[in-house]
Amino acid sequence: MNAPSTLPATFGAEAELVAAATALVPALKQRASAIDQLSRLPQETIDDLNAAGLLELTTPRRYGGKQASVRTFLEVVAEIGRGDASTAWVTALINVTTWAAAALFDERVTDEVFGGPERARVVGVLSPRKASVKKVDGGYVIEEGVWGFNSGIYHANWDLLGIPIVDASGKVIDQGVALVRASDVRTLDDWNVMALRGTGSSSVSVTNLFVPDTHVASMSQAIEGKYGATHLAGEPLYRVACIPMLAIILTFPALGIARNALDTFLELLPRRGIQYTWYTKQAEAPVTHLQVGLASAKLDAARAIIEKHADALDASAASGQYMAYMDRAKVRRDVGFAETLIWDAVDSLATASGGSLASLGNPFARVWHDARVASLHGIVAPTTNFETYGRLACGQPADTPLI
The missing domain is CATH 1.20.140.10 (Butyryl-CoA Dehydrogenase, subunit A, domain 3)
Structure with a gap:
């Protein structure tokens, strides 16, 4: 005996994304025990999400992504959540951080992130537990940083990490985010929780990591909608608040x-x-x-x-x-x-x-x-x-x- 279904307000290709999410629900329910035991998503779930394009909802179309509306994003993740909460959480977090990587950075950076042979999977944490940053020529050095709850890190190849933006004297002048390769981040494997176990939301750390200026975005600018992706300014998704x-x-x-x-x-x-x-x-x-x-x-x-x-x-x-x-x-x-x-x-x-x-x-x-x-x-x-x-x-x- 089930509650009545809510029909999504989507059409065409975006409706197909919602239908693909619905089709995954039975398999996700069957994998519940495996997800809890792994404390991350099993590879077969990642493969299913990849095959349906559900980790590319916010990837720009110019790079082969779905570039779906916010409403379709909602419909897809909510459908996945009917099958498994952790899978829905990871899908939501990967897609929103991928959106941020696409919107906040200029074309050179987005070409680097999205233009290679490997599908971009971006995760992130806005607030650091600890971040000691030094301004150097051409960028910043994160001397020591720790971030908690980095959901989806086990499935990512890029990480968007909140840092203070400092001047040459070390004075904090803004808050920002640094886009770094996941391979440069140490995963601390400390996710041991009572719920959302499969999100794999481990803490991460970096030490003495150089981040070029091009890969650091101002959060104060982003909050006001002043995004770095001027090459995507004509695309509504990358103008969302x-x-x-x-x-x-x-x-x-x-x-x-x-x-x-x-x-x-x-x-x-x-x-x-x-x-x-x-x-x-x-x-x-x-x-x-x-x-x-x-x-x-x-x-x-x-x-x-x-x-x-x-x-x-x-x-x-x-x-x-x-x-x-x-x-x-x-x-x-x-x-x-x-x-x-x-x-x-x-x-x-x-x-x-x-x-x-x-x-x-x-x-x-x-x-x-x-x-x-x-x-x-x-x-x-x-x-x-x-x-x-x-x-x-x-x-x-x-x-x-x-x-």
């Missing part, structure tokens, strides 16, 4: 996880009664009807909110006008609200599942854990996002530049 793009994509896996949670609950429902009541069939109890009705309404509301903003990002980019400041702040606010709705819905279904969730073999327990951890990423944190928007609405300055 930066921080809203980085934030909204984290809800795409969550939407898929939530759909899987509702499907899984309904599939398990015929096997359960309600302990210490006369109900031998949970599906016959009015309380269950209320729980499912409310949870499904919250999930539909979350989906509608995120679809609206994905469409707005596409429309704003297509218009050639960079998204207005308060509209960008509203995306962050609503990302937090959507995550609240998603988690509330999934957790209410978990409560309705009873003590059987204590079993590691219960398929709903895995979905429940994945939903919780997915909702904890700093950029989707509801309280932070609500406060930020509320400050602006009250005439106060934002408490972050990341709008």
Whole structure:
């Protein structure tokens, strides 16, 4: 017994990408145990994603990529999330960081990243745990750097790492990102977690790594839509607002996880009664009807909110006008609200599942854990996002530049 399907608002080649994602769902469900044991995605999953072009959603068309809309990005990742949360997370993160590499750097750099025989797979971390940087002729030396939660690093060939931009005296003058080869990064293999295990979100480090000026982009410029890829200025995808793009994509896996949670609950429902009541069939109890009705309404509301903003990002980019400041702040606010709705819905279904969730073999327990951890990423944190928007609405300055 499954929840009704939501038909994607996509056509032609982009609809084919969504269909390809849907076709992967059964295989992804079957690989759940292997994914958890590996703490990264198995090669067969990477091969499947490659074959369908689902790791090239944001690769420029001029380099053989799909260059799909933000809405199609949403639809694809949410479908993958119905099969496996970790695969959806990695797909989202690789594609958004690939987008950043394409948008933030000039043609010489994008030719280097995307123009070679190997498919570009870019991952990244915006905030370093530690980064000591020195300005030198022609670029920067990252003397010592450590970054956590580098999702998808085991499948990447480029890494986009947040660094302070300093002048010759060592004074921090901006925040930036350094585009480096994954082979120059040490993976610390410290990903040992309760959920999203297959994301392989290990910490990474570098020591005394030279990064040329051409491979460092200013985040303050990016936040305002001043991107380095002037050669792609005519392509709407590479005019999408930066921080809203980085934030909204984290809800795409969550939407898929939530759909899987509702499907899984309904599939398990015929096997359960309600302990210490006369109900031998949970599906016959009015309380269950209320729980499912409310949870499904919250999930539909979350989906509608995120679809609206994905469409707005596409429309704003297509218009050639960079998204207005308060509209960008509203995306962050609503990302937090959507995550609240998603988690509330999934957790209410978990409560309705009873003590059987204590079993590691219960398929709903895995979905429940994945939903919780997915909702904890700093950029989707509801309280932070609500406060930020509320400050602006009250005439106060934002408490972050990341709008």
